[in-house]
Amino acid sequence: MRPAFLCLGGRDGRVGSPGADVVLPVVRKRPGRRQRLARHSRRRPPRGARGHLDHAPQDGEARLAPGRTRWRRFPHRPVSVLGAHRRARGHEQHDRLLVRVLAGVSRSAGGGRDGRTQAQVDADGLSPRVDAPGRTRYTAPRRLDMNQLIRRRAFLSGSLAAGVAITTASKRDSSSSERKPKQEFYELRIYRSPTAAKQQVVLAFVEKALRPALNRQGIDRIGIFKPDGKADTAVYVVIPYPSLDLLALQNDKLEADDVYQAAAAAYFALPKAAAPYTRIESRLLRAFAGLPTLAAPSRKSGTRIVELRIYESRNEQLAKRKVEMFNQGEIDLMRSVGMAPVFFGETLIASDVPNLTYMLSADSPAAHKAHWAAFLKHAEWDRMKNLSRYKGTVSKIVSVTMMPTAGSQL
Incomplete structure (x- = not known):
């Protein structure tokens, strides 16, 4: 492999002209894209400048091969030259040197013809060597x-x-x-039956036809309740949905369920005068972040009761703040005094929005009253209710005490 010289010229493109910069040894190799493009910008030497085999390179010449001289011209601006130096031993080892060359023409104190000071040379790690008066060449370190x-x-x-x-x-x-866990959705369905006899007809339909059909659809933990009192003969049904898709497809699946249709045939055949209910009220709720899924209460006690509470607010912002109050500590406080929350839901669709709805469970009415007394006397509740952010969030409270039926799963 024969050596060559890469010449960076001065103003007129020759090494010997004013402003000449660097002469670096390079290795001849197969020309790449840059080398092929550089051939188009060659500057041919003047007549008689071609050297002989024993002709020494003059100013502005770079010997590439015996008997031949090649000329290159470079622009007068900062350039970067990458020279690949191959070691004598080992064909797979290469050294790459990146040398930043400043083609300056101005003279500076203590500098060479290229305008570089000694401090700049030391900072770049280049070692100067004077080849001729007024001509300086810099060599990059090999390591x-x-x-x-x-x-x-x-x-x-x-x-x-x-x-x-x-x-x-x-x-x-x-x-x-x-x-x-993801927050569930709840449907609170209320069958408004006018009499106790018609209430029993609705209960038979819900327990023997509707609840088994919903279980076959993958919907479980269905609560069936009736109010604790002779004045209210309605039937309350709580249906949890992991997603709204189950609610949207519920009626279509019931229509295609032959078992359900057979069990509800007598119920659907009742005449208008014997209709078991006047209307069905339906509320769609979304579970709180503080209690994202329904918590089934204990069913050991035969005197167990549940309390359904609805908190109405005069505007949407106050309703959201009351939900925040429950999530920020009121739910935990209820549990600490022995209350057993079943679910907490923000009402999305109903006739009396904005409001929230939740349900509590207790083993007996006496135990439930004791839980409320401990809650109202708690110092944390006294602190929370006096916070200015939560004052006036509830404008009306509706409370219904109920008992689970024999077919209830809660």
């Missing part, structure tokens, strides 16, 4: 700075560690969000 390599490796290792930490944290956050 790389190990301090730079160490700093680069430390930066890469630190960046890698930071990336791993961020990825781990994001995976941890995503896994925790996946483990958190």
Whole structure:
């Protein structure tokens, strides 16, 4: 492999002209794209400038091969030259030197013909060598700075560690969000029966036809309740839905359920005068974040009761603040005094919105009263109710005490 010289010329493109910069040794190899494009910008030498085999390179010449001289012209602006130097031993090892050359023409104190001061030369790590009066050539060091390599490796290792930490944290956050249960939806269905006899007809339909059909659709934990009192003969049904798709497809699936149709045939055949209810009221609720899924109460006690409470607000903002109050500590306070919340729901669709609805369970009416007394006397409740943010959030409270029926799953 024969050596050659890469010449960076001065104003007129020759090494010997004013403003000449660098002569770097390079290795001849197969010309690449840059070399092929550079041939189009060659400047042919003047007549008689071609050298002989024993002709020494003059100013402005660069010997590439015996008997031949090639000329190159470079623009007068800062350029970057990448010279690939192949080692004498080992064909697979290469050194790459990146040399930043400033083609300056101005003279500076203490500098060479290229306008570089000694401080600039020392900062770039180039060693000056004077070939002729007024001509300076800079040679780049053959060994790389190990301090730079160490700093680069430390930066890469630190960046890698930071990336791993961020990825781990994001995976941890995503896994925790996946483990958190989604908020359910509840349908509170109220059959308004005018008499106790017709109430029993509705209960028979719900327990023997509707509830088994909904269980076959994958809907469970269905609560069936009747009020504790002779004045109210309605039937309350709580149906939880993991998603609204089950609610949307419910009627179509009931229509295609032959078992359901057979069990409800007598109920649907009742004449208008014997209609078991006047209307069906339906409320759509969304579970609170503080209690995202329905909690089934204990069914050991034969005297168990539930209380359904509806808190109405005069505007939507106050209703949201009351929901916030429950999520920020009121639910936990209820549990601490022995109350057993069944569900908490923000009412999405109803005739008396904005409001929220929730249900509490107790083993007996006496135990339920004791729980409320402990709650109202608690210091935390006294602090929360006096917060200015939560004052005036409830304008009306509706409370209904009920008992679960024999066919209830709650």
